[in-house]
Structure formats: C-alpha cells, structure tokens
Amino acid sequence: MPMQFVKYHVRDKYLKTDRLPHIWCPGCGIGSILNAFLLGLEKANIDPDKLLVVSGIGCTGRVAGYLNMDTFHTTHGRAIPFAIGLKIARPDMHVVVFSGDGDLVTIGGNHFIHAARRNNDLLVILVNNLNYGMTGGQVGATTPHNAITTTTPYGNIEDDFNIPFLAAAAGAVYVARWTSLHVRRLAWSIAEAFHRKGFRLIEVISQCPTTFGRRNKMPNGLDMLKWFRDNTIVKHNADLRETRIELNRKIVIGKFIDIKDKPTFEEQAYGLVEKVRGVKRGE
Amino acid sequence: MPMQFVKYHVRDKYLKTDRLPHIWCPGCGIGSILNAFLLGLEKANIDPDKLLVVSGIGCTGRVAGYLNMDTFHTTHGRAIPFAIGLKIARPDMHVVVFSGDGDLVTIGGNHFIHAARRNNDLLVILVNNLNYGMTGGQVGATTPHNAITTTTPYGNIEDDFNIPFLAAAAGAVYVARWTSLHVRRLAWSIAEAFHRKGFRLIEVISQCPTTFGRRNKMPNGLDMLKWFRDNTIVKHNADLRETRIELNRKIVIGKFIDIKDKPTFEEQAYGLVEKVRGVKRGE
Amino acid sequence: MENRVEIIICGFGGQGIVRAGYIIGYAAAISEDLESSFVPSYGPEARGGECASRIVIAREKIDYPFITTIDILITMSEPAYKKYVNYLKKGGIILYDEDLVELDDRARIASKTYGIPATRIAEELGNRIVANIVMLGFFTSVTGIITYEGMKRAVEVGVPARFREINLKAFDIGYSYGEKLKKERESEEPLRN
Amino acid sequence: MENRVEIIICGFGGQGIVRAGYIIGYAAAISEDLESSFVPSYGPEARGGECASRIVIAREKIDYPFITTIDILITMSEPAYKKYVNYLKKGGIILYDEDLVELDDRARIASKTYGIPATRIAEELGNRIVANIVMLGFFTSVTGIITYEGMKRAVEVGVPARFREINLKAFDIGYSYGEKLKKERESEEPLRN
Amino acid sequence: MSLEPGTYFFSGNEAVAEAALLAGCRFFAGYPITPTSELAERMARRLPQVGGVFIQMEDEIGSIMAIIGASWGGLKAMTATSGPGFSLMQESIGFAAMTETPIVVCNVQRAGPSTGMPTYVGQGDVMQAKWGSHGPYEIIALSPSSVQECFDMTIRAFNLSEKYRVPVILLMDERLSHLYEKVRVPSKNELIIINRKKPREKKGFLPYKADDDLVPPMPPVGEGYHFHVTGLTHDERGYPHMDPEVQESLIRRLNDKIRKHVDDIVEIDTFMMDDADIAIVAFGSVVRPSIRAIKLSRERNIRAGLIALKTIWPFPDKFFEDISSRINTFIVAEINYGQVVREVKRAIGDKAKVLLLPKMGGALHTPEELLDILMREAK
Amino acid sequence: MSLEPGTYFFSGNEAVAEAALLAGCRFFAGYPITPTSELAERMARRLPQVGGVFIQMEDEIGSIMAIIGASWGGLKAMTATSGPGFSLMQESIGFAAMTETPIVVCNVQRAGPSTGMPTYVGQGDVMQAKWGSHGPYEIIALSPSSVQECFDMTIRAFNLSEKYRVPVILLMDERLSHLYEKVRVPSKNELIIINRKKPREKKGFLPYKADDDLVPPMPPVGEGYHFHVTGLTHDERGYPHMDPEVQESLIRRLNDKIRKHVDDIVEIDTFMMDDADIAIVAFGSVVRPSIRAIKLSRERNIRAGLIALKTIWPFPDKFFEDISSRINTFIVAEINYGQVVREVKRAIGDKAKVLLLPKMGGALHTPEELLDILMREAK
Amino acid sequence: MINNQKQKTQTIQVKRRGIVYLVKDRCKGCGFCIEFCPMGVLKPSKDFNAQGYHYPILVEEPPNKVCIACGFCTVICPEFAIYAEPMEEEKK
Amino acid sequence: MINNQKQKTQTIQVKRRGIVYLVKDRCKGCGFCIEFCPMGVLKPSKDFNAQGYHYPILVEEPPNKVCIACGFCTVICPEFAIYAEPMEEEKK
Numbered sequence A, B: 001m002p003m004q005f006v007k008y009h010v011r012d013k014y015l016k017t018d019r020l021p022h023i024w025c026p027g028c029g030i031g032s033i034l035n036a037f038l039l040g041l042e043k044a045n046i047d048p049d050k051l052l053v054v055s056g057i058g059c060t061g062r063v064a065g066y067l068n069m070d071t072f073h074t075t076h077g078r079a080i081p082f083a084i085g086l087k088i089a090r091p092d093m094h095v096v097v098f099s100g101d102g103d104l105v106t107i108g109g110n111h112f113i114h115a116a117r118r119n120n121d122l123l124v125i126l127v128n129n130l131n132y133g134m135t136g137g138q139v140g141a142t143t144p145h146n147a148i149t150t151t152t153p154y155g156n157i158e159d160d161f162n163i164p165f166l167a168a169a170a171g172a173v174y175v176a177r178w179t180s181l182h183v184r185r186l187a188w189s190i191a192e193a194f195h196r197k198g199f200r201l202i203e204v205i206s207q208c209p210t211t212f213g214r215r216n217k218m219p220n221g222l223d224m225l226k227w228f229r230d231n232t233i234v235k236h237n238a239d240l241r242e243t244r245i246e247l248n249r250k251i252v253i254g255k256f257i258d259i260k261d262k263p264t265f266e267e268q269a270y271g272l273v274e275k276v277r278g279v280k281r282g283e
Numbered sequence C, D: 001m002e003n004r005v006e007i008i009i010c011g012f013g014g015q016g017i018v019r020a021g022y023i024i025g026y027a028a029a030i031s032e033d034l035e036s037s038f039v040p041s042y043g044p045e046a047r048g049g050e051c052a053s054r055i056v057i058a059r060e061k062i063d064y065p066f067i068t069t070i071d072i073l074i075t076m077s078e079p080a081y082k083k084y085v086n087y088l089k090k091g092g093i094i095l096y097d098e099d100l101v102e103l104d105d106r107a108r109i110a111s112k113t114y115g116i117p118a119t120r121i122a123e124e125l126g127n128r129i130v131a132n133i134v135m136l137g138f139f140t141s142v143t144g145i146i147t148y149e150g151m152k153r154a155v156e157v158g159v160p161a162r163f164r165e166i167n168l169k170a171f172d173i174g175y176s177y178g179e180k181l182k183k184e185r186e187s188e189e190p191l192r193n
Numbered sequence E, F: 001m002s003l004e005p006g007t008y009f010f011s012g013n014e015a016v017a018e019a020a021l022l023a024g025c026r027f028f029a030g031y032p033i034t035p036t037s038e039l040a041e042r043m044a045r046r047l048p049q050v051g052g053v054f055i056q057m058e059d060e061i062g063s064i065m066a067i068i069g070a071s072w073g074g075l076k077a078m079t080a081t082s083g084p085g086f087s088l089m090q091e092s093i094g095f096a097a098m099t100e101t102p103i104v105v106c107n108v109q110r111a112g113p114s115t116g117m118p119t120y121v122g123q124g125d126v127m128q129a130k131w132g133s134h135g136p137y138e139i140i141a142l143s144p145s146s147v148q149e150c151f152d153m154t155i156r157a158f159n160l161s162e163k164y165r166v167p168v169i170l171l172m173d174e175r176l177s178h179l180y181e182k183v184r185v186p187s188k189n190e191l192i193i194i195n196r197k198k199p200r201e202k203k204g205f206l207p208y209k210a211d212d213d214l215v216p217p218m219p220p221v222g223e224g225y226h227f228h229v230t231g232l233t234h235d236e237r238g239y240p241h242m243d244p245e246v247q248e249s250l251i252r253r254l255n256d257k258i259r260k261h262v263d264d265i266v267e268i269d270t271f272m273m274d275d276a277d278i279a280i281v282a283f284g285s286v287v288r289p290s291i292r293a294i295k296l297s298r299e300r301n302i303r304a305g306l307i308a309l310k311t312i313w314p315f316p317d318k319f320f321e322d323i324s325s326r327i328n329t330f331i332v333a334e335i336n337y338g339q340v341v342r343e344v345k346r347a348i349g350d351k352a353k354v355l356l357l358p359k360m361g362g363a364l365h366t367p368e369e370l371l372d373i374l375m376r377e378a379k
Numbered sequence G, H: 001m002i003n004n005q006k007q008k009t010q011t012i013q014v015k016r017r018g019i020v021y022l023v024k025d026r027c028k029g030c031g032f033c034i035e036f037c038p039m040g041v042l043k044p045s046k047d048f049n050a051q052g053y054h055y056p057i058l059v060e061e062p063p064n065k066v067c068i069a070c071g072f073c074t075v076i077c078p079e080f081a082i083y084a085e086p087m088e089e090e091k092k
Ligand SMILES: Cc1ncc(C[n+]2csc(CCOP(=O)(O)OP(=O)(O)O)c2C)c(N)n1
Pocket: A057, A058, A059, A060, A061, A075, A076, A099, A100, A101, A102, A103, A104, A127, A129, A131, A132, A133, A134, A135, A140, F031, F032, F033, F034, F060, F084, F085, F088, F115
C-alpha cells in the first residue's frame, strides 16, 4: 500500500495545530522529544486537562506554545520557580517543566538545584542540545570541552556540567538521560516518571544542527543522530562520576536514580496545614 | 605567671584594629574561623599584599571589612562572580572568597556551581552556620530538616544541601569540611588549599547561638561547640552521599577531595592569549 | 496624663528592652483607651550593644509617632543613660536600675527620679531576663499612665506562655516596690522642698 | 548611479541572502568611494523562512539608512518576490533567479527585469550555496553601481577563505551572464520601444 | 483563622501580613531581607493556620516567579522585599505586567543605593517602582503613611491587582515597617474584597481579548481552556506574534488599562489644604512629621497644607494640575535626591514654584526642618 | 592587534566591540541575548588577540559582577545585554555606583516589556537606565544614532566611566546594533583615552576622600593600600558607617559628581535648529527618520529642526530651558509610551508645547509619520 | 531499536503490517524516518512539498520491505508529519 | 585536641610552658578558651571588663595546671583577645 497522504496526525489532539509548522529548524531534535513526550503522556494515561506545562526561554522553551493544554512560556531561567508556585497552588495537577539546558542549568541552575533539594513535585524535561540554540549557538554550561561555538571560536576552555550528577547531588529522586534518537525509551521513561512524585529530571541530549552541529562537523540533524547512535552506551544506575559528556567519549545514558518514597515539598507543606489546623485541607 | 594584660594581639597586624570589637555576637564562631584563616595564611606563607579577600553580605560577609588587606564587601550572593573578574584581572594574586552559607549556596548557588565547573582559581571559605544570621535567623538551604527558625516555626520541612557533594558534582578540585571548633585542622587545611589551584572549597560548620542555637536548644556558643565536639566524625575521602547534615546524626568532617592537576580557567584563558597571539603574555 | 507622653526605655541587647517597649505600647493602645506608638531599635548593629524602645502615648490620634523630647526615661544601663539623658525634657522623669546606673548631674533636669534594683530583684526571682518586667511594674506604679490591670494584661500577652508566671510575679514585685517608694516619698516630700 | 539607490535581496534562510547583502554594502562603502548601509533580516523567526537584506547606496552621507521604496529588487524565491514587489518603485529593476521565481503582472512596474538561473549555475559549480554570489556577479554587471573589481574585492573579504575560489568563479560566471544578457538586450532594444 | 474584627497593636510589617490574609492571600514566597523579614516570618507562622503555604525561595527572583506561578494557579499571592531584592525582581515584574498577572509586591524602602543602610529609612525606590523593568509598561504603587494605612492599603493592593490584572507595589519604608500603632480591623461586611473576573464562556474564548475596561477575564487552569501564557508579544489568542501592529495594540492596552483608570486608582489625602497657599507634598512616613509641621506653621499663621500621596503610580497629574493655580509653592519632602518632585514639576509646569527638600536616607525630616522651610517660603 | 586607523564597514555591535578594544577594554563578561550576541561573539574572538579575556558567565548578574571585580583588578571592562538582562543587572549597577567602579554596560534596546519582540527595535529602557536600581544614585547614559556614533560613543563611554568612576550605560537599540555603516577609525594620536586617576601617595590615603572634582582617586590592588570596598554606606576610609550624616555626605557627593559636571558630560546634536520654531526631539535610531523628515518639512517651508540627544542621562535640562523660548512646539518621537517626553516637559515647563509621538515597539517612526505631525503642528 | 539498522536489507518474517500516513506539507525533509525505519521502507520523494522539502515515500511492496507498524517513524518525526498504524485486520 | 578534655585534671609532664596574654577589653566572655584549654588553666574572672564580660584569668600555678603554649586559645578566640607564647627560655 502506498503512502497515505492525510491532513491530520495522530498526535494532533495534543497540539495547537494552527501554530504548525513550528519554528524549529529542519533536523532539530526538539520536535522528536516533544513527540516522545506526548507518547509518554499517553502511555502514562495522563489527562491533558490535569497537566500544566511550563517552559523557559529558548528554542526548547517554545514547546509550551505548541501544546493544546494550559501552558506557560515564562522568562529565561525561571520556569522552575514559576512551576513551584503553580504546583503549590494546584497540588492536584501534574506540572511539567520542559526547557533547554541553558535555561535550566545555566542561568536557571540555582532554581534547579534548590527545587531538587526541596523535592518540589515537578517533572523536568531538560533538552540538552549542548549550546544556546535560540540566540545563535553560544557556549553553554553543557557545551563539551573543546567544542567550537560562536563564543568559543578557539574551542571551549571550560568543562561542562555533569547534569545527572549535579541533580543527584542536589537531591533529585528520579534521574534519567536519553537522547533524541532514543525516543521510545524516552517515552517510557517519561511515562514512568509521571508515576513518581517529587523532583524528577529527564535529560535528553538533542541535536542542534543549525548552531552546534554546523560548527562541530555535524551540519545536519541526521549527522548528529548518527553520532548519538554510535556514541551512546546504556548503563542504568551508572556511577554518576562517569557521566560527564565529552566529545571523544561514549555518552552514558539510562536511568540513574529512582527513589520512590521521599516526601515532596507539597505533601509536607499541606501536611503542615493539617498539623497546625488539626483538620484536613479544604475543611 | 599570671595573665599578662596587653594592648595588642599577635594577629593584629592582619586586622583593621580600629574597627574592633567586631559586630559578631558573643560566642559566635565567625571570629574563630577568621582567626584560623589568619593562622592558615601564616602557615602557608602568603604575603597579605598578594591576597585579595572578597565577601558577600551577611554576618560572615563582614569578614572582609576587618582585614587589613585589599578587601571587598560585595552584594548578597555575588562574591564569586566579583572574585572571578578580580582574579582574571590579577592572576598573580591569591583571591579568597569568604562568606556565609546563604550567600554562597542559597542566593549565590548558581555562581558557586558554575565557578566550580569552570575551575575558576578561587579559594572559597564557606561559613555554614545553618541559617541566616544577619537577617535574624531565617531558614537557609543549609538548615537541617526539622530545625526551628524564624521562618520555619513548625520545623523545617525542607532538606538541606549536602555542600561537599554539590561542590564535587559541580567540579571542585579541593573540598574539605571542618567546624569552628576544629580551628587547628581548619588552619592546616586552609594552608594546604592555598597551595592548590582552581576552585577550592572549605566548608566550616559554625555556631550562630543568637539566631539558630537559641531556637534549637543551644542558646550559647559553648553549647554549640560542645555539639560539634560530640557530634562530628573525621572521615577523609568520605563517600559524599553520606555527608548531609542532619540534627540527629554525626556530622562527617575531613578532607574529601584533593585533585592537583586540573587546569584552571585562568591558565586556559591566558593560554588562549598565547596560542592566538603566538607570544607570551605581556610581550 | 498629659495629652502626649514620650517614653524611652534603654539598655543593652538581651535585657528585653524591645519587649518592654512593646508591652507598654500594647497596654496603652489595647488595654487602655489610649493611642500609642512604639518603635524598637533595630538591626544587627545593635546586637549586644546599645538598645532602645521609643513609645509615645496620647489621648488623641498621634500625628507624629516619633520621639521629639523625652518625658520619661527608663534606663537599664549606664551608657544608655548617658546617651539619652541629654534629650530629657525639663521636668521629665527618670526610672533606672539603681545597681546598673549611676545618675549624674544631668539628672537634675528631671523633676523626679526613681531607682529600683530591677536586675537584682530578677536574679532573686531566678532569671535576670525578667528585670524588664520588674521595671514595667515599677513604671506602672510610679507613673500611673497605665492602670495596674491594663499593664498586667499586656504583660500576659507580651511574654511567652511558658514564662508567664515568673513574669507576672516580677511585675507585681516591681509594682509593689513602686507603691512603697511612692509612700516613702510622700512622707519625705516636705523635707525635699 | 543616482544619488541614492535602495536595494533588497530576498529569498529564504540558507540561500546566503545576508552574506550577499553584506558584500554589496561592503563593496560600496569600502571598495568604492560611496556611502552605504545594510540591514540584514534577523532572528530566529526567520530560520528557514523568509529572509531579506536591505542595502542603501548613495554618493553622499546617508541620512536615512533604511528602505523607503525599492530601486532594485533581487529575489531568489517566489514568496519573497510576492512580498517585496509591492514596494518596488515605478521604473525600478528586478533581478531574479529565473528557475525559482515566476514574475507576474506586478513586475510591469519595473523598467527592466533580468533573470538568471543562479541556483542552477551554482549547482553546476558543485554547491548550491554559491547561488548568492552568482547573483552578485550578475547584479554587478547589469546595474553597474559597483565596479567589477570593487565587488570582487568585497567577495574575497566576505566569504570564508576556504570557499574563496568557488565563490570567485561563481561571481565571474554571474558577471559574464549579465554582460551577455546586456549585449543581447542592446540588440533587442529597438524592438522593445 | 484570619483576623477577627477589632483593635490591634501591630507593626507595619505585621499589619501588611494580616491584611494580606484577610484579602485572601494564600501563598507567600519570599527571601529574607531587612527591614521586612518580620513580614515573611509572620506569614510563615500564619499561612498554615489559614490553609495556605509559605515558601522561602532561594532568592528574590525565585520568590516573585513563584507567586506569579501561584497566581496563575488561582491563589492570591504576595512577596515582600527591600531595595536589593526589589532590584532583582525587576525582570519578573515586567513579565507579570506583560502576562497580566495579579500579584502584590511589598517593597520596604531602606536607605540606598546598594546595601546602603539596611536598618534605616529611605524612599529612593519610587522611580524604580515605575521604571525598574525594561520596556513600556504600567504598574500601580501605593504608599501608606501609618500602620492603619499599611493594613488598609494592603487589602486595596490585592483588590487593585485582581481588578486590573497588574502587579501592585506596596511601597513602604523602614520607619513604617518597624513602627507599631493601633490598627482597626473591620468586620467581614465592611471589608471589600475584589476577585479577578473569570471568562463567561469557554467557547470562542480568547484569553487576551479585553472587555471594555481593557482587562481580559483570567482563565483558571485545569478546566479545558487550553490557554497559553507568554512574555513574548502575543495576540488575543495568547500566541506569540512578532508584528509591530500586534505590539502596538497589546502594549497600548496594557498601559491604557491603568492610565484610563487613574481616577479609580488614585487616592490622595489632604490636610488643611482648603485655604492653603503653600503645600508640603509627602508620602510614606514623611507624612507624619509633615502633619506636625503644618500644625506648627498654622500656629505661626502660615497658611500651609499637606498633600499626602497614597497612590504614587499612576501619578496623579490631574490633581496637581487642578490644584496648582491655588498654590504658590509646593515643597516636596522626600528621602531621596529628587524623584516625586520631578513628577510634580512635570504636572504643574510653571504654574507654581516647586521645591525639593531632600534627605539622602537614614532619617526622616524633622517637623522643625519642615517648619523652617515653610517659614522661609511663606513670606 | 586592536584596529588600525582607516575606514570599515561595521554593524553597530561590531563597532562597539572594536571601539571598546581601542579604548583599552581588556575584559568582557557577558551572557548571550538578542540583539547583542554578535558583540559578545566578536569580543570572544578579538580579546585573546589583544591579550584580554572573554568569559561567558552563567547569567547577567554574574556578568556585571565579574566586570566590576575586574575593574577593581585594574582592567577596563564591559558587558553587553538587552532588556531582560539589563533588568537583572540593576542591583549590581547600584553597587557599581555606590563603590564608584568604572564600568561600561551596553544595553541594546529591543521591544519590551518582558520578552516582547527580541529581534525588533524598542526604546523602552531609557527611564530604567536612570532609575532601575534602588536608592538615589546617578549614572551616565549615552545614545548613539549611527554606527559611527556607536564607535565614537563607546570610547567616550569608557572615558567618562574612568573619569567619573561611574557606570556608563551605552543605550543602543536593535536597529543600530544590526545596521551596517561606514566607520572611520581615527589614528592613535587623534584618539583621546582617559584613565582613572591613581592616589598620589599612600600615606594617609583615604580611599573615599574625593578631590575637588568630587571624584576620589582609585587605588590599585596589591600595592599595600589595604583599602576596603563596600556597598554599605561608608566613610572616607571606606569603612561601613551607619549614620545618616555619613549617608548624607556620601550619597550627595555620588550624585553631585555627575550633576555638577553636566556641562562636561552632555552632548547634543542639532540639525537646522537655527531658525526653527518647531523641533523634533529624538535619540538613537529614531534620529535617522527624523533628519529625513526635517529635510522634507523644509521643502514644504516648515521651519522645523531636530534635537538629537547623544547624552540622555544626566538629562540636559539647561539646554531645553535655554532653547524653549525660541520654540513653539517640541515633538518627542520615541519608541515607548512616553519617557524622554516627561523629562522635556519637566525641563520646559509651560514655555512651549510638548507633544509625544510614541511607538510601542517593533518599528521606527517613518519619515512620513514625522512629517505629518510636523505639518499638523506647524500651522 | 537502534541496532536494528543492520536488518534493513534482511528479509524477515513479519507478523503484522502497517499503513503509513503522511501530512505532506509538514515534512521538513530531515530524513530521520527514512534513515531509522528498521525495515527500510521509506525513501525521499523526488518532488518538493509546499515548504520545499523532499518528503518520505514508500519504497516498494512486500515481501522484502514492508512496514511493520513499529511506530518508530511516528515518534521520531520532529514535525508530526508521519505516522503508521497496523492494518485493519490486525488491529485486534 | 578535642579529646584532650579528659586530661584536664591529670598531672602531666610538661615539656614547655607558656605565657598567656590578654587584651582584656576585647573579650566577650564566650568561655571557649576556658572550656577547651587542654590544661584547664583558665577560669572566668569575677570582674567585668569594659564591655561587661567576665574575661579569662589563670587558675593557679604549677605543677598541676600550667599553660603549655599549645596555642589553642590563641586560635579559638573569636575576639582576638587571648594568646599564648612559649616562655623565653624555651623559645628556641
Ligand atoms: C534574562 C535573559 N537573558 C538572556 C536571554 C536570551 N536568551 C534567549 S534563549 C537563550 C538561551 C537558550 O539556550 P537554551 O536554554 O539551551 O535553549 P535552546 O535554545 O538551546 O533550546 C538566551 C540566552 C533572555 N531571553 N533573557
């Protein structure tokens, strides 16, 4: 049977289709990750009306705007504190933070580690495209050592963050890392994480051919996906001292941390209400 | 021989004695730590004219103002980025950041982890008095779970940061922890750290009887020092997952990390100058 | 009471100066049908150092709630006395802890001075910290601005529940000390003229 | 050249529109003794989408460096043509990639139109990306605003060193194409009147 | 468990906290700073008692972003800070203005700039309250001058923020935050509480289509509106739209919704202004010595009056225009080097003399200083 | 390896970067943001070539604090940002003002508020540049209107910051940052470079004791001065001193050192003002359509002229006072909802009519729009 | 799924077959579906779509290369352009 | 040094002896030097200093309790009030 040309896609119900095509470049990984997210949502059986999605600023930050749900495109680096307030106001809803590496761990790094410490009940999808896409490809705290970017024309002299290690050290209860090629495992991981509580982080290494790939000998999205294919190794519960990303080493992916019973900030905050008032909330 | 009453102290040469007595409360640990710092300086044989000390805002932040050196009392949370610029401008000088827990890892947490990642060549003395002293004893990111503070009148529902773990995960090359009672080991550690390079962190658990101790059954400095005496255990190279501070557990102290050969940001930045210009700096 | 009375309580950090100020202000505003304002001295620079509470009590709404000159100076330390006595109004009143403060010539500007060994009394009661409440009892008695009941109610509100008893005791002792002193003074009065 | 010429080069992201605009501006300002300004279209919203460079060239200092009406429209995509042709001045000139753009009625406002299969030529040279430089050569020839040498110098400066050769080749081909076209036109000219 | 009606003896900080609870505030996110930490401390104790949540964030940026998030989650929310923290909040204030999020920010002014004198009074953040974030936007700023006003104006701050979907700045100062005075708490039926308007129907609902009052209804989350909120320039659907015309209509409306309601928003207190020919203009705690100075001047037969600004932003241009013909001299007494005085001058033009009596910070004007200048200028 | 004299074809962003290097800038700390990232990118490439260091910090707060630190370390230093980042920098700008640290902050204005339209022009940060931080302080803000001015005024920005030990804001806009024009780079001996003054002698040196120009010499580190720098109110020794009198004299001096040198600092360009009775007031890229509009109006016998503000802060009050008698109408054209117009009104009082021609952002005024209003107002 | 790459050219026993759907004008021609289809059933079109890209089309018919409705293209496609569903008879 | 606490009351063989110096008016009476002196040679004064605190004084003379110039008081004192130095004859 030949290709069936149609007008609608199976995921369209989740999307603001009047905003498509999205602004992401041809070959960008963000669309695939968004796609996997929606699959995960479906697998986890989450009612989209019980889901709030918060993004920061950046290419990834545009995710919120394409979702046909209640969504928030905040300021650069501040998606997490916004989401903290939102979740406290509506502890009955799922709150997902979906944003870029620069947004979440460079400018927003402090909110990230403190939310992990407090165990704020957020699912964070961090798209790590190894640079700042939106502003044209500058170095980020996630850019590997020696990589070329517009602000490291001679090669990056800094080391990058080992995000899973940082998240774990700060207190995250669920930590996994996939790539934009591993969309299926990613979707499963997202579905699983939806059924955990507390501060959950899923880092997704993604390709930015336009600004990162181009300067690092992988000008197309496909080149970068092949790099992910050939340079990743799945190692669940890996020693997190070994998970930093380096250009000439295998990228360790997998599920690293999964703690099920740590009370969340919200449970404790509303627990306090009950303790102090001696009654159940809402009474 | 009876007590010899005198007008000057052996450390006076390092101090702006016209500003004494300092503002710290009777029984506060900051003075002891400052004292140990000066001893460490002496042991390390550092010329005070080759030393720049940068503080943030807080009780600890007042340290800079008492030193008879070139010193900087910056803004809350921003001692590290200020020090980064200072050190880059004067790579020939030692730059020490001396500040409080709230300043360095609560509001300033992002600068802290990024400086560690970049391996900026700074020696950071972090006085962790488990709360915000200056503003009257609010909870901080270092306040142990369940502790009482002015903003956790029902007990702290949050967990505190495990600072050595966080620093290590971010990339610090030297990480040690002592208390304000362990002044001698502290001084040795400071002397040792002076002879390392890159981002070095020494956390010093200290007593704040006025705002923390008072609300947590240790109203005097002495009570808190006795707590340190009875509740610390020295464990060099400890597993950093085990070094979080909890009220009813032993506090692990010791030297945890000591990496000697990681190039600093400054070495690499000026290395770039040489590479790009093909000449030595200054030519 | 005149329409507007301005009071300063001063001493050093840790003597409960702020609490005492709050209690007077509260007593005037809530227990009695008066207007009052209260400004604690504030901030880290004051830790352990000098400390003062400023209270204005008036019959009518207070336009300007800050001190201009002092009608009543209550002092629990010598340095504080020295600092504030200069602002005492001619004909004002001084209350002081007689073990901690030695009045000097400048006290002559006052129409009356009342000493009490408040800290010693508190120590005898088992806790130095209630010296401030002893002083409040004394103040209540000798000035008559706030009624005994009114101030007592304010003390109940103003101290932590677990310390209520000892504070009320301290208050009563201070009050009685004042009553006794007034009596003595009355009999002495003629001599003083 | 008139005192002020306003030029737009347009197409879509990835066609080197910004680079071409820069090279024209540079050629005018630096290679020639002219004044010029150049404004690239900018920003993420333009990625892959519509893209335009705006250049003003003048003999005297440029007061207003932005486009008001277009003297010369260089277009490398149909949507861009459709958008900008409306702003073309009566009597202006259109240069276009004849494989990618089909002129319509609105082109009549132009005094002259010049087509070149720039992209095809570039593909023949082995790299689509030099289509912009083919177009620059063509532009140099048919408009005569910038000298051949002047533009060539600008191309050398404006492209990365490792791509210099292919670009210079592309430039020459575009230029020759223009020269040939002009010759043909000249002979045709009488017919057109 | 929010406050019973009656009379209380509160500090400014306490009054704001209690009023906020009465106004319906159920979320406070903050970061400690002198001289307003006691406000947060009271919230930490009181919020759980009324079913709300207190959170101490890692900094002021996190604090204000958390209350913006909570406001979108349906809670009335506030934060409190002072100069250094207020400066850090500026980016987010612009975000709240752009997204039309009702929040209340209490800024207790201390002597600046920079760390300055943390425990001493200042009034140097007046212009910052209006102009501290980038781009053209409007906010509302209220300035109480007594503890009772701290209480009343906090309730008003919440009401205005809900009504106009705008950040409201409660511009206090250190003197007031630490001043204790009598406060009358009104009974439930005296209390006016305004809540944000909700969309009337879901079908065809456009989240940024305003009603005639220029304010769009605010959709609740989780009810299927599927709305999008962004700090980018957006059309009525809330979609980002990079078009100068969209910008023109959005930004004009965001500003006009405040500018066109100046009459509803502005409150001014006057004292002895009926026959005055010289006026002190003051706000915040400087109002107090000013009243005293006016009384003293009247004893000296100077016809002085006081204009006490309770609303600072939007600035009451019209009030000053109207009154300027009757007054010879305006003396603007403020604890900064000239901020409100610029506005007064602009509003009045050359119609009267406008003088600044500045203080750099750390102390109030004394009644005597104010009297002096009145005496000097009156003749 | 800094630029040879000659003629170049630069964008505004590039011109600022190259001028900074010529002015002696050897440290740049920044954080990417549209529309100024290219400035940082050029610095990243160029600084190592001249022996300097580029660092991309984790945010804008870190960036500005790093340049403040580097300035104390003896380097001339700058950062560049746009609205959202500029808002984040406000606390630190106050710190730099308080500690009298020479720094240059380039703020390229885009359409705001909030994220707004990142790739489109705006001029909404004019008031923020002056008032964005808390407390009473002064800064200098310069506003170029061509790429040549971007170049020249960057050098001037460094010179003024060194001379007055004050943060200087280079208030660009998106149109300029992305506009390419011809730039003439002067030869070494045409170039005027000012460096901060150093203490004359160590003995008895008081780090915050000002000379007659109200500016204290700035001590170098590591030479035994043992000075202390603090954002707290400090006495001449630099020691924190919580005393309203110390505040009064310190803050007054910090402000007066700028206010009293307005004549040295202010630069204004006028065009056809000699016989004008109606004037456009503009700054930044709006100057360009304004010139064109003036020319067009002159063709229609309208006696219009242009006042182009090159220095915005301190505001040239006196210039406007002086000129106001000769002009009937001032038309202030700015891409915001009224900022500079307020200053013009304040300075002029009732002496002339002052009109605002606002744009909310995203586009410049066209020459035709400007001509229209000139024609309307001229009759 | 990634190592399935090597199986592209093998003939394998297929349990179920899928129908592949395409929203043609959404495709941006990234080629992910084509490259990573485990069965190698996709190839780029000669035509351009409205956006100017070569969209995927199916290569040929059974038995060698058939869509097995594995769904990988459905989830990897960044443009929400392509998806596959099991053929009716197999759906349950 | 901390476990030395228990030795306070023991008579020990001292190798060297120290002189203890005090800047009396700096002391804020925290008691650290007194509590943690390994030899237990310090005790609080009855008098107040100018700041109103009980400063440390030496308890008694040898052989039981003598300062050994261990220097702990010198470094623990938060006020830079107390320090000890070896007696002249032992200094080198
Ligand atoms: C306060 C502030 N600073 C800077 C920017 C400019 N900016 C927009 S997106 C971005 C970085 C985006 O990088 P990342 O978060 O990694 O997202 P990506 O685009 O790579 O998905 C920056 C710096 C901004 N909007 N706000």
